[in-house]
Amino acid sequence: MTLKVENLVGGYSQVPVLKDISFEVKQGQLVGLIGLNGAGKSTTIKHIIGLLQPQKGKITIDGVSLKTSPQVYKQKMAYIPETPILYEELTLKEHLELTMMAYCLETKQAWEKANKLLKTFRLENKLDWFPANFSKGMKQKVMIVCAFITEASLYIIDEPFLGLDPLATKDLLDLIAQKKTEGAAVLMSTHVLSTAQEYCDSFVMIDQGQLTAKGNLADLRQQFSAPKASLSEIYLELARVGERNA
Amino acid sequence: MxxxxxxxxxxxxxxxxxxxxxxxxxxxxxxxxxxxxxxxxxxxxxxxxxxxxxxxxxxxxxxxxxxxxxxxxxxxxxxxxxxxxxxxxxxxxxxxxxxxxxxxxxxxxxxxxxxxxxxxxxxxxxxxxxxxxxxxxxxxxxxxxxxxxxxxxxxxxxxxxxxxxxxxxxxxxxxxxxxxxxxxxxxxxxxxxxxxxxxxxxxxxxxxxxxxxxxxxxxxxxxxxxxxxxxxxxxxNLFTDVPFLQAAAKRRKYLDRFLPRPKPKHPYHYLYWRALVRNGEYSDLIIRLNLLGAIILYFVHEPWLAFLVSILFIYMLGFQLMALYRHFDEIVFTHLYPVTEKQKLQAFQRVLQVTLGISALLFAVINSLQTNTWLLGGEIAVVLFLEIIGLTGPYLKSRLGKRA
Known part of the structure; x- marks a missing residue:
């Protein structure tokens, strides 16, 4: 299961935000998408999930692109947005049912998974409520549960840690680790660099719409010729360079 | 200060x-x-x-x-x-x-x-x-x-x-x-x-x-x-659209049993019915127009006027409910589901047909009660059902096409 982004040029209008970005997320890998505010992380994610069309370049999951077979492409992917997005009119239970319907999941099996996840995130007694009235952290948990009951092989997770309590953060990281061993690929954008350094297998760093560095921590250290630097130090260095160029 | x-x-x-x-x-x-x-x-x-x-x-x-x-x-x-x-x-x-x-x-x-x-x-x-x-x-x-x-x-x-x-x-x-x-x-x-x-x-x-x-x-x-x-x-909001009015969804648990159960491949059918029933904006609209239409029809004695009023009310209801088609567009997940636009349209047509059909029946029954004969009611029902087919078919498609 591989996500391949090749020479992606794109953005919201004719003026491209992303300039020639290429990277890969391989099976069993957690890749951190890292960059300052406005660097182009969310734009990249929007292209991958298909909200924006690439102006140039190609995005494929296992060789399948959104253009050639949209249903297959969408079936393979699950997405957790940065800000929780919920249906005003649906209860928590109905959110789960809807996800099962949309992705044609086998109901019994999916509910088994769902119940386990609901218990993990302490939502099991809120099934009949409207999650639109939950707190930010709890809404985020609903997003996580909905994404992880699918049988997706690619998970796109946009800044998941804000608003989550430490216990839920750990549970989410465990879930990601489990999906990795099952062979899924995960792309996660985040600003929580200590967590990223600890858990991500490799990194994609973006600045002003351009790819500035990629690879695992050892590669990055070599690239910035800072053998002992932490991810956070490399990131700050990158930001400084970017500012000088701006 | x-x-x-x-x-x-x-x-x-x-x-x-x-x-x-x-x-x-x-x-x-x-x-x-x-x-x-x-x-x-x-x-x-x-x-x-x-x-x-x-x-x-x-x-x-x-x-x-x-x-x-x-x-x-x-x-x-x-x-x-x-x-x-x-x-x-x-x-x-x-x-x-x-x-x-x-x-x-x-x-x-x-x-x-x-x-x-x-x-x-x-x-x-x-x-x-x-x-x-x-x-x-x-x-x-x-x-x-x-x-x-x-x-x-x-x-x-x-x-x-x-x-x-x-x-x-x-x-x-x-x-x-x-x-x-x-x-x-x-x-x-x-x-x-x-x-x-x-x-x-x-x-x-x-x-x-x-x-x-x-x-x-x-x-x-x-x-x-x-x-x-x-x-x-x-x-x-009774007179015009108020943008500040975000009608909070109401649970209305007693209506749950009438809502469609989850069925694979039909997420939109499931979604539209729930929005229709629980979103204050749509449910109020339906209740308001049906009540108003029924009351007016009850006091109208001219058959041609009864025809005109029922056709007009079905049109107003259908026309305003068409906004429901795009109700979920803001929610990114609807774009991510492996569901085609065609399935969405079919589900919406179905929901609209049933909703308008119930209103048409209501209007026809009121007319029959008022005139004491089933003849006028039957005629109105036929005309209204034809209208609904036209509204939810070609008319809906042309309207959606224009805005897309």
Missing amino acids: LNLWNERQSAHQRQMFKYLRYVFNDHFVLALLFIFGGLGLGYSNYLKSLPLHADYFYAKPLVALILVVTLQVGNLATLLKSADIVFISPKQAEMPSYLNKAFNHSLLFAWGFDILVMLCLAPFLLYATTFTSIQLIYLGLVVLSLKYLLLKRQYLALYQHKFAQLSYKLLLDVFFSLLICLGALYFNGLYFVLITAALGIYVERMVKQIQTQEVFLWEVAIANEQARMLVLYRFF
Whole structure:
């Protein structure tokens, strides 16, 4: 299961935000998408999930692109947005049912998974409520549960840690680790660099719409010729360079 | 802070005028003229039929009741906004001057209303009881001071939770008001003017004291103001679209059993029905148009007019419900589901057909009941079903095509 982004040029209008970005997320890998505010992380994610069309370049999951077979492409992917997005009119239970319907999941099996996840995130007694009235952290948990009951092989997770309590953060990281061993690929954008350094297998760093560095921590250290630097130090260095160029 | 109040107030007035233009459109003004004209005529005829100073036993309690009910009209308008909790809370100490402005403004408005009520009740009191005009003036003064006290209670509730409690509200707004009104009606009104005035001075001092000792309850104040505005917006929403009105979804659990169960591959069928039933905007629209249509049809005697009205109402309902098609477009997941646009359209057509079909049946049945023959009802049903097929088929597609 591989996500391949090749020479992606794109953005919201004719003026491209992303300039020639290429990277890969391989099976069993957690890749951190890292960059300052406005660097182009969310734009990249929007292209991958298909909200924006690439102006140039190609995005494929296992060789399948959104253009050639949209249903297959969408079936393979699950997405957790940065800000929780919920249906005003649906209860928590109905959110789960809807996800099962949309992705044609086998109901019994999916509910088994769902119940386990609901218990993990302490939502099991809120099934009949409207999650639109939950707190930010709890809404985020609903997003996580909905994404992880699918049988997706690619998970796109946009800044998941804000608003989550430490216990839920750990549970989410465990879930990601489990999906990795099952062979899924995960792309996660985040600003929580200590967590990223600890858990991500490799990194994609973006600045002003351009790819500035990629690879695992050892590669990055070599690239910035800072053998002992932490991810956070490399990131700050990158930001400084970017500012000088701006 | 006084500048802020003035700015807020003029912005608020501009907004209200904008909406009032929609409320008082030509048809509505005409209807109001007729209604008030009719009511006024009926009232004056009733008064003329009464012997002077008849002193009916029910007159005074009735007036007291009307006064207590009308006293509840008009709330403290603070015009606070939810962002104020961040931006203005540093100016905590200057809040009293802002609130006093707000209070005075609200009081003037409420007094205007109360004076109107008193003017309407005055002839009744003079005819149906032994009231003299000086007693009438005393009663008026008592009502105005009561309104002052009730608004001050709302003011105090912005500093102390206990003033917002239901028991307090019932005790002060209802029970105390009723007692004072009855007192002013049955005994010498002058005493009660003095009592309420003395209470007013006492409450005024209490407010000053509480303002120096207690913390302004921002969240309560903002929630109150939002609830107040919501009532206004709901009213305006009957006449035009109010963008501020995000009708919160209602659970309506008792309707769950009628909603479609989850069925693989049909997420939109599931979604649209739930939005239709639980989203206030759509359910209100359906109820409103069906009720209005049914009532009009019941009073229409001309068959051709009945046809026209039913066709028009089905069209209005279908036309306005078409917004539901894009109701979920803001939710990114609907773009991510492995579901085609065609499935979405089919589900929507189905939902629309069933909803309009039920209305068509309702209209047909009303027509049959009204004409006492099934013939007209049957004809209307056939015509309406043809209309629905056209609306949900070619018409819907052309409209969606235009906007895409």
